[in-house]
Amino acid sequence: MKTQTTSPLAAGLAAGLTGTAMTAFAPMVWGTTYVVTTELLPPGHPLFAGLMRALPAGLIALALTRTLPRGSWWLKAAALGVLNIGMFFPLLFVAAERLPGGVAATLGAAQPLLVAALAVAVLRQSPSAWRFAWGIVGIVGVGLVVIGPAAGFDVVGVLAGLGGAATMALGVTLTKRWGRPADVGPTAFASWQLTAGGLFLVPVTFLFEGAPPAIDLNAALGYLWLGLIGGLLAYVLWFRGITSLPVTSVAVLGLLSPMVAALLGAALLGQSLGAIQLVGFALALASIVAGQITPKTKQEAVAR
Numbered sequence: 001m002k003t004q005t006t007s008p009l010a011a012g013l014a015a016g017l018t019g020t021a022m023t024a025f026a027p028m029v030w031g032t033t034y035v036v037t038t039e040l041l042p043p044g045h046p047l048f049a050g051l052m053r054a055l056p057a058g059l060i061a062l063a064l065t066r067t068l069p070r071g072s073w074w075l076k077a078a079a080l081g082v083l084n085i086g087m088f089f090p091l092l093f094v095a096a097e098r099l100p101g102g103v104a105a106t107l108g109a110a111q112p113l114l115v116a117a118l119a120v121a122v123l124r125q126s127p128s129a130w131r132f133a134w135g136i137v138g139i140v141g142v143g144l145v146v147i148g149p150a151a152g153f154d155v156v157g158v159l160a161g162l163g164g165a166a167t168m169a170l171g172v173t174l175t176k177r178w179g180r181p182a183d184v185g186p187t188a189f190a191s192w193q194l195t196a197g198g199l200f201l202v203p204v205t206f207l208f209e210g211a212p213p214a215i216d217l218n219a220a221l222g223y224l225w226l227g228l229i230g231g232l233l234a235y236v237l238w239f240r241g242i243t244s245l246p247v248t249s250v251a252v253l254g255l256l257s258p259m260v261a262a263l264l265g266a267a268l269l270g271q272s273l274g275a276i277q278l279v280g281f282a283l284a285l286a287s288i289v290a291g292q293i294t295p296k297t298k299q300e301a302v303a304r
Helices: 008-030 033-040 046-065 073-086 088-098 101-108 111-121 129-146 155-178 186-209 217-244 247-268 275-291 298-303
Strands: none
Touching: 008 217, 008 247, 033 217, 033 247, 046 073, 046 088, 046 186, 046 217, 073 088, 073 155, 073 186, 088 101, 088 155, 088 186, 101 155, 101 247, 111 129, 111 155, 111 247, 129 247, 129 275, 155 217, 155 247, 186 217, 217 247, 247 275
């Protein structure tokens, strides 16, 4: 009786697809943030929502893993936490408050382009016209999906949106460059950053929003979803993906977030999706798929 064996190529492809799917879960969950915030959370406290999304999840993960940074990782974890979470959340919320949601989402979609540029400057990767071209396609696609005819622009909001995309792009790139310690798992690694980002948000939140709001049952459910699923689980998978997949491939998965938000808006809030939005979906999906492909260089082709 013959036994079937899996070729190394097939096994590697399956592992890569699994890793990509698990990483994609994070931005898909983040796409639920708008619906959860508008339908369950008390209005006027976006920074407190960010704080509740980061700090409790980080402390829970620290308690579970019982692993603290060592040596230079105290500074590295703090820097990554501030970039990926502590600075990103306030800039994101400022953009969301001062701009229509579609404009803010489109500015955030610039992150894959910024990561492609930082990969050249920080990771010393060769410039890729493929990455930059599909990054532009992704921005156009997201713009068609989420920007409505009444879109307006505010200078502070635009700067905040671009700043948020830049800080997370730098955080993603540095996460790829530094990796994570060999004896530290993805949950512990995420706990360091969530805790650092949450601690950074504590004074920012109370400075700009004052005392926390009253929390009813709906708000408690919303904060639990944002903290445990949108925070702990999503960031564990996200940081795991950054360390195991090409950084530009991970960054383009972020386009899933505004797409999921648009789908939920149509399904739950009665928002319409017309032909232009469907074309945008097709372009954004094409950009995501193309972002998972690494074209061979001329040298590789000649060697082959």
